[in-house]
Amino acid sequence: MHAHEFRPLADTEFRPARDLFMRALNLPPVTDEMWQSVSRTSEPGRVFGGFLDGELAGTALTGTSALAVPGGAEVPAGAVTGVGVRADRTRRGVLTGLMRAQFDDARERGEPVTMLHASEAVIYERFGYGVATRSRTVSLDRFRAALRPDAPRGGRIDLLEPEAARTVLPDVYRGLGLVRPGSIVRGDAWWDMNLAVAPRDAVAVVHYDPAGVPDGFLRYEPKSRDHRFDDGTVTLQVRDLVAGDAIAAAELWRFLFERDLTDRIVAVDRPLDEPVEWLMVDRRACRTTAVGDDLWVRLVDVAAALRARTFNAAEPVLVEVHDRFLPDNEGTYRIGPEEVERTEQRPQLSMDVSALAALYLGDVSVSALAAAGRVQVHEPAALPGADHLFTTDVVPWCGTPF
Numbered sequence: 001m002h003a004h005e006f007r008p009l010a011d012t013e014f015r016p017a018r019d020l021f022m023r024a025l026n027l028p029p030v031t032d033e034m035w036q037s038v039s040r041t042s043e044p045g046r047v048f049g050g051f052l053d054g055e056l057a058g059t060a061l062t063g064t065s066a067l068a069v070p071g072g073a074e075v076p077a078g079a080v081t082g083v084g085v086r087a088d089r090t091r092r093g094v095l096t097g098l099m100r101a102q103f104d105d106a107r108e109r110g111e112p113v114t115m116l117h118a119s120e121a122v123i124y125e126r127f128g129y130g131v132a133t134r135s136r137t138v139s140l141d142r143f144r145a146a147l148r149p150d151a152p153r154g155g156r157i158d159l160l161e162p163e164a165a166r167t168v169l170p171d172v173y174r175g176l177g178l179v180r181p182g183s184i185v186r187g188d189a190w191w192d193m194n195l196a197v198a199p200r201d202a203v204a205v206v207h208y209d210p211a212g213v214p215d216g217f218l219r220y221e222p223k224s225r226d227h228r229f230d231d232g233t234v235t236l237q238v239r240d241l242v243a244g245d246a247i248a249a250a251e252l253w254r255f256l257f258e259r260d261l262t263d264r265i266v267a268v269d270r271p272l273d274e275p276v277e278w279l280m281v282d283r284r285a286c287r288t289t290a291v292g293d294d295l296w297v298r299l300v301d302v303a304a305a306l307r308a309r310t311f312n313a314a315e316p317v318l319v320e321v322h323d324r325f326l327p328d329n330e331g332t333y334r335i336g337p338e339e340v341e342r343t344e345q346r347p348q349l350s351m352d353v354s355a356l357a358a359l360y361l362g363d364v365s366v367s368a369l370a371a372a373g374r375v376q377v378h379e380p381a382a383l384p385g386a387d388h389l390f391t392t393d394v395v396p397w398c399g400t401p402f
């Protein structure tokens with residue numbers, strides 16, 4: 001038996017922890033130069049170490065952020081990342097202890113929610129996480145990708161000088177506000193790291209409305225193949241496109257479609273309902289090549305998390321929540337537009353807290369989870385009302401890797 005210990009790491013331990021994480025992902029340790037940009041993501045008190053017999057065996061860190069929920073509130077939320085356990089120390093409960101340390105810390109800080117992007121889909125459900133947003137990858141044939149004449153038009157687009165991206169883009173993102181449920185606050189450390197890891201040929205552009213106010217931006221990287229060895233096609237890889245309205249979005253796509261020396265545009269992490277095809281003369285020039293789970297959410301404090309979002313007008317529904325990892329969340333909740341309260345009444349529905357997390361931002365319906373056996377229905381008449389309560393008019397989307 002090993003002696004387990006879990007604690008926040010001291011500043012001097014941040015870099016060894018980062019190297020351990022990189023090795024767990026089969027990546028090389030960070031260089032001194034990279035550490036300059038990455039180190040700020042290690043917030044004092046929020047980098048956790050898991051020790052076996054006194055030796056660092058695993059790590060996980062939380063970034064301080066906030067999550068937009070249905071109704072528009074921004075809920076304080078811990079962004080969990082940097083999770084890794086030494087390959088020779090896995091399956092000894094190190095991740096389990098790190099998760100518990102993170103949830104305790106989130107509760108102490110009054111964060112009712114934690115969130116992450118998962119390396120594998122089978123890791124986090126046991127800790128109560130559920131898939132709360134999904135995203136798609138689109139691939140566009142640039143030579144067929146003309147916009148329809150009735151596509152929204154307006155404003156102007158400016159290229160950013162590479163050095164200006166770090167100062168301009170955070171302000172533009174902040175100015176837009178969190179554009180959908182599922183969008184998250186990007187702190188300074190996030191921008192430091194993301195711009196530092198971008199390749200040197202990365203391009204950023206900003207869209208301005210007719211009054212000169214920035215209302216959207218885009219970052220992409222041209223990937224060219226050398227025509228002496230193969231067909232020499234060039235793909236623009238779009239990593240970040242956030243727009244405040246339909247005009248900015250259409251203009252940013254137009255900018256991509258009109259790029260010279262470009263054969264293909266591939267955009268990752270896009271909202272499922274983004275109307276790119278509807279903007280195009282030839283909608284088949286846009287193919288969805290992947291749809292995947294995006295943001296995983298954990299309701300660390302179920303009542304506080306549910307109270308932070310709005311629900312549609314409908315009769316309250318009585319939901320029994322199972323939570324093996326954080327059992328003080330267990331119980332029956334009356335969930336309605338006016339109140340979320342614990343109750344001793346008999347539940348109409350039962351579900352694991354991971355299923356409730358999947359419902360939280362409106363990405364999936366209660367009925368769909370019931371059909372999959374993830375929600376147990378004791379009173380079938382309650383199901384349509386529960387669907388209506390949780391439904392949102394906007395498809396949730398995160399769009400921020402971390």
Ligand SMILES: CC(=O)SCCNC(=O)CCNC(=O)[C@H](O)C(C)(C)COP(=O)(O)OP(=O)(O)OC[C@H]1O[C@@H](n2cnc3c(N)ncnc32)[C@H](O)[C@@H]1OP(=O)(O)O
Pocket residue numbers: 024025058080081082083084085086089090091092093094095096097116117118119120122123126
């Ligand atoms: C948010 C992010 O940062 S995502 C990045 C996650 N990191 C990685 O994928 C790096 C490579 N993998 C690793 O470092 C480790 O294998 C981890 C972190 C995934 C798991 O760490 P471990 O210390 O082995 O987990 P731990 O021993 O606490 O396992 C808890 C349970 O989860 C299960 N489990 C853990 N990882 C996996 C997995 N990848 N696939 C299936 N089951 C898993 C264990 O079998 C165990 O089950 P049990 O309780 O029924 O026995």
